[in-house]
Amino acid sequence: xxxxxxxxxxxxxxxxxxxxxxxxxxxxxxxxxxxxxxxxxxxxxxxxxxxxxxxxxxxxxxxxxxxxxxxxxxxxxxxxxxxxxxxxxxxxxxxxxxxxxxxxxxxxxxxxxxxxxxxxxxxxxxxxxxxxxxxxxxxxxxxxxxxxxxxxxxxxxxxxxxxxxxxxxxxxxxxxxxxxxxxxxxxxxxxxxxxxxxxxxxxxxxxxxxxxxxxxxxxxxxxxxxxxxxxxxxxxxxxxxxxxxxxxxxxxxxxxxxxxxxxxxxxxxxxxxxxxxxxxxxxxxxxxxxxxxxxxxxxxxxxxxxxxxxxxxxxxxxxxxxxxxxxxxxxxxxxxxxxxxxxxxxxxxxxxxxxxxxxxxxxxxxxxxxxxxxxxxxxxxxxxxxxxxxxxxxxxxxxxxxxxxxxxxxxxxxxxxxxxxxxxxxxxxxxxxxxxxxxxxxxxxxxxxxxxxxxxxxxxxxxxxxxxxxxxxxxxxxxxxxxxxxxxxxxxxxxxxxxxxxxxxxxxxxxxxxxxxxxxxxxxxxxxxxxxxxxxxxxxxxxxxxxxxx
RNA sequence: GCCCCCGUAGCUCAGCCGGAUAGAGCAAGCGACUUCUAAUCGCUAGGCCGCAGGUUCGAGUCCUGCCGGGGGCGCCA
Numbered sequence: 001x002x003x004x005x006x007x008x009x010x011x012x013x014x015x016x017x018x019x020x021x022x023x024x025x026x027x028x029x030x031x032x033x034x035x036x037x038x039x040x041x042x043x044x045x046x047x048x049x050x051x052x053x054x055x056x057x058x059x060x061x062x063x064x065x066x067x068x069x070x071x072x073x074x075x076x077x078x079x080x081x082x083x084x085x086x087x088x089x090x091x092x093x094x095x096x097x098x099x100x101x102x103x104x105x106x107x108x109x110x111x112x113x114x115x116x117x118x119x120x121x122x123x124x125x126x127x128x129x130x131x132x133x134x135x136x137x138x139x140x141x142x143x144x145x146x147x148x149x150x151x152x153x154x155x156x157x158x159x160x161x162x163x164x165x166x167x168x169x170x171x172x173x174x175x176x177x178x179x180x181x182x183x184x185x186x187x188x189x190x191x192x193x194x195x196x197x198x199x200x201x202x203x204x205x206x207x208x209x210x211x212x213x214x215x216x217x218x219x220x221x222x223x224x225x226x227x228x229x230x231x232x233x234x235x236x237x238x239x240x241x242x243x244x245x246x247x248x249x250x251x252x253x254x255x256x257x258x259x260x261x262x263x264x265x266x267x268x269x270x271x272x273x274x275x276x277x278x279x280x281x282x283x284x285x286x287x288x289x290x291x292x293x294x295x296x297x298x299x300x301x302x303x304x305x306x307x308x309x310x311x312x313x314x315x316x317x318x319x320x321x322x323x324x325x326x327x328x329x330x331x332x333x334x335x336x337x338x339x340x341x342x343x344x345x346x347x348x349x350x351x352x353x354x355x356x357x358x359x360x361x362x363x364x365x366x367x368x369x370x371x372x373x374x375x376x377x378x379x380x381x382x383x384x385x386x387x388x389x390x391x392x393x394x395x396x397x398x399x400x401x402x403x404x405x406x407x408x409x410x411x412x413x414x415x416x417x418x419x420x421x422x423x424x425x426x427x428x429x430x431x432x433x434x435x436x437x438x439x440x441x442x443x444x445x446x447x448x449x450x451x452x453x454x455x456x457x458x459x460x461x462x463x464x465x466x467x468x469x470x471x472x473x474x475x476x477x478x479x480x481x482x483x484x485x486x487x488x489x490x491x492x493x494x495x496x497x498x499x500x501x502x503x504x505x506x507x508x509x510x511x512x513x514x515x516x517x518x519x520x521x522x523x524x525x526x527x528x529x530x531x532x533x534x535x536x537x538x539x540x541x542x543x544x545x546x547x548x549x550x
Numbered sequence: 551g552c553c554c555c556c557g558u559a560g561c562u563c564a565g566c567c568g569g570a571u572a573g574a575g576c577a578a579g580c581g582a583c584u585u586c587u588a589a590u591c592g593c594u595a596g597g598c599c600g601c602a603g604g605u606u607c608g609a610g611u612c613c614u615g616c617c618g619g620g621g622g623c624g625c626c627a
Contacts, residue, residue, distance in 0.1 A: 034566095037573075047569060053607085060607085084570040085607075130627070172627055254627095282625055293552070293623080300625045307627045335554045336623050362555060363621070407555060408563075409620060416562090416576085424589085425575070431589045442586045479566055491564055494574075498591095505591050512586085550589065 001076050001096045002103065003044060003471050007031045009077075010046055010088070013070040022066040025055035033090070035468050039461065042081065042089035043097060043468050049086040060086025097464060098455025098523070100471045104530035105450065112537045116478040117158035123323035124150055127241065127248075128165040131233040132176040134198055135240050135385040141364045141410065142329045143385065144401035144543070147246040148486035149327075151541045156481035161323070164241075164248040165314065168230055169255040170307060176233075177226025180206055184213060184225065205232050240385045244394055245543045257313045263305055266313035267298060275347040285312070287343030290352075296340055312344045319350070327357045327484070329406075335360045359484055362409040364401070366391075373414065392418050395544045399426040402542050403490035425494050426544070429535065432497035434550040435504065436532035443510050443525050450529060452522040462503040466527060469499045473534050477541065486542065493538045500531050 001009075011031040018027055028051060036045040049064035056063050061082055068080040068088055076096030081089040104111045126146030129135045135143070146162065153160045167173075179193035183203040189195055206228045207213055213221050234251075241247075257263050267283070270276050275286045281301035285308075288295050298309040318326050330337060338360070342352040350356070366373040366383050373383055388397055391414055400417040403425060404410050417424065443449075458467065472492070480488040509524045511517055536546040 032567080036570080038571075041570075045570085050569070050607090087570065089570095132627095167627060170627065280625080284625095297625045302625080304625085306625070310627095332555070332621050335621075338554080360554065360621095404563075409556070411562085413562090419589095427589055428575090431587090435587075435590085439586055445586095475566095483566070485566090487564085488566080491574080494564095498574085501590055502592090504586075508586070510586050550587080 001092055002100055003033050003035075003468075003475065006044055006090065006092070007033045007046075009074060010048060010067070010071065010090075013067050013074075014048060014052065017066050017070055022070075023052070023056040023058055023063050025052050025057070025063075027052070035472060036089065039465060041083065041087070042079070042091040043464055044090045044092070046088050046090070047086075049082075049088060053086065064088055092464075093456075094459045094464075095456035097467050098458040098527075100467050101455070101458075101523075101526045101530040102453055104470055104533050105526055108533055109537065111533055112473050112477045112541075113155045113157070114474055114478050115157040117153060117156040117481055120158040120325060121323045122153055122158045122160045122325045122327060123163060123318050123321075124153070124160060124327045124329070125163045125165055126329035127246070128167070129237050130167045130172060131230045131237065132172055132194055133196070133233070135237055137364050137366060137383040137385070137388060138331045138333075138361075140244070140385045140388055140397070141361050141401050141406070142331070143241060143244055143246045144398045145361065145406055145486055146329050147244075148398075148402050148489070148542050149481075149484055151543065152477060152481045152486055152489065155477050155541060158481070161249045162247070163250040163252050163318075166234065166251060166253045166255075167307070168234075168253055169258055169310065170304075173226055173230060174222070176229055177222045180225035180229045181213075181218070181222045184221075202229050202232050240389075244385060244389060244398065252314065254307075254310045254314070257310055257317065258305065262317060263309055263313040266316050267305075267309060269316065270298075270312060270347050273347055273349060285343065285347060287340055287347070290343040290346035292339040292343045296343070308340060308344075311341070312348070315341075315344050316348055319348070319355070324355060325357060326355055327359065329359045329361060332360055332362045332409075357484070359406060361406040364410045364412065366412050366414060368414045395430070396424070396426045399429075399490065399542060399544050402486045403494075405485065405487050425490070427550075429490075429493045429497045429539065430544070430547055431550055432500050433532060433535040433539065433546040434548060436500070436528050436535065437548045439504065439509050439528050440525065440532070443521070443528070446510050446517050446521070448510065448517060448522055448525050450526055452519050453526050454519045454523045457520045457523050458527065460503075460507055462506045463524075463527060466499050466503045466531065469496050470530055470534050473538070480541075489538055489541050493535060493542075496531070496534060496538075500535075503527075 010033060014027045017023055018025060031046055031048045033044040033046045049067055050060045052063050053060035064082040064086040068082055071077055071080045076093050077090060078093040079091040083089050124146060126142045127139045129139050150160055150162045176194050179189045179199055180203045182189050183200050184207055206225055209228060210224055213224060270285060277284050277286060282297050283299035284295045285298050286295050296308050297306055299305050338358045341358060342356060345352040345356045396417050400412055476488060476492045480486055507524060509521060509528050511521055539546040
């Protein structure tokens with residue numbers, strides 16, 4: 001019996017109890033059963049009686065007793081205790097609990113998927129690195145979290161598109177082109193230009209493709225630098241992200257919205273909604289109507305449209321493409337933008353609380369031996385995604401970034417996250433997976449396959465602990481999706497790996513010495529395989545490899 | 551001044567819709583390798599959940615105020 005099935009059974013008992021007049025009250029829409037922290041409290045616990053007590057007008061313990069009496073009638077439930085203020089502690093029969101293993105093996109890759117977010121069309125925008133420089137460590141945190149979220153939301157049934165916005169319009173691009181040109185000419189980079197060794201690399205690449213560059217009039221040459229520089233930079237950004245196993249469905253160009261007239265359309269639309277006004281020669285959006293602390297400029301007095309205008313157009317474009325939830329993942333240094341974004345949404349006639357979600361990620365630092373790592377050959381003062389992957393690898397890098405809540409400012413110690421031992425959670429979880437594979441290979445030597453399944457033999461408390469942990473996975477994925485919190489997957493996997501290792505130490509799969517192969521051995525092979533499935537599915541959601549051997 | 555995030559064990563952090571005796575890893579100490587790969591496991595020790603109020607059967611969790619730390623407040627993108 002899975003926890004979801006048990007929840008249905010308990011709910012049924014509550015409804016039946018009310019119908020039969022055991023106690024009064026309104027049954028809740030759904031019942032939650034959870035794994036108690038303390039194993040002595042049974043396999044599962046529920047607080048439904050505590051929640052019912054008020055409407056029943058009776059002490060929670062009395063309600064609990066009445067529900068318990070009904071549950072005890074149920075096949076597959078071995079025991080029900082009323083504890084504390086009115087908790088119901090439920091112990092399942094071994095065969096009933098053991099069925100989880102078979103269900104998981106049969107569901108295979110599909111185990112953990114749900115329809116919790118079915119029908120939702122979610123747009124996930126993250127990284128959105130400017131094509132004027134490499135992907136840096138701040139982006140990298142979002143690359144890991146955003147891509148995992150992509151996978152998790154899909155597992156929860158949502159239709160998801162990951163998008164990378166390209167700021168390829170405006171003065172920053174021109175500055176980049178001018179910087180490239182300066183370097184190509186052997187002149188110093190302008191004060192407000194782009195610095196770092198990568199600028200020289202890109203300039204060299206531009207020269208290689210356009211040997212005539214220096215013969216062109218300066219304006220034309222800068223334009224060539226801007227165009228080619230952007231192309232090269234974008235290609236390198238894609239390569240870096242792809243190497244980090246991060247893929248986007250859509251690379252969305254800001255410039256394309258200007259040239260196609262979408263920005264003008266958006267301005268018209270906002271004007272029609274009555275939130276646009278002209279002042280000081282500029283065009284403004286009255287974002288203060290919606291909680292912003294000051295109004296924002298859409299078109300500057302020199303006629304140029306702002307980044308903000310493009311963002312309004314981008315939001316409208318997303319909505320036009322049918323997304324009902326638009327998620328923006330921003331660094332903490334951009335949180336001031338949230339108010340403006342909400343105002344755009346409100347000015348467009350949407351409810352920001354419904355269609356807009358802004359996730360703010362706190363800053364990341366990398367330290368080595370207690371010193372912050374800043375030395376980047378490529379970018380001068382920042383650590384790039386490529387530097388990071390070179391230092392720690394993709395698996396350790398992704399896992400280390402994804403296992404922390406985005407709300408936590410993060411300091412990663414290089415020595416700690418690359419250490420190949422049990423104090424490194426990445427390897428702890430990966431090793432557990434490798435161990436399941438090895439145990440399976442070993443069992444096969446004894447002729448143990450997945451044929452006989454006798455769950456009533458799974459009576460060890462270590463099996464109960466493992467089986468209930470395995471049963472939690474779908475709920476963990478659904479919660480991670482709902483809370484946009486990939487770190488919950490990682491924490492769950494660490495817990496599961498520990499539970500598996502303990503089980504492995506106490507419950508042999510293959511027989512020892514000359515002992516004969518028993519049905520218990522064969523049944524444990526299912527438990528082992530179910531664990532492998534969950535570890536593999538969980539690691540896949542984090543974009544981390546599940547190795548066969550370590 | 552205003553806004554966002556954080557404050558939980560020596561350290562780094564989990565803690566979902568408020569629920570039972572607040573958890574994990576590391577670090578410290580002790581123990582288990584003739585192993586299903588010890589990249590593992592067992593045990594010990596470690597807590598005014600920043601402070602003060604409030605809400606209620608019940609608060610680490612929700613509300614208010616304060617203290618401490620980090621970040622942000624352009625006709626830049």
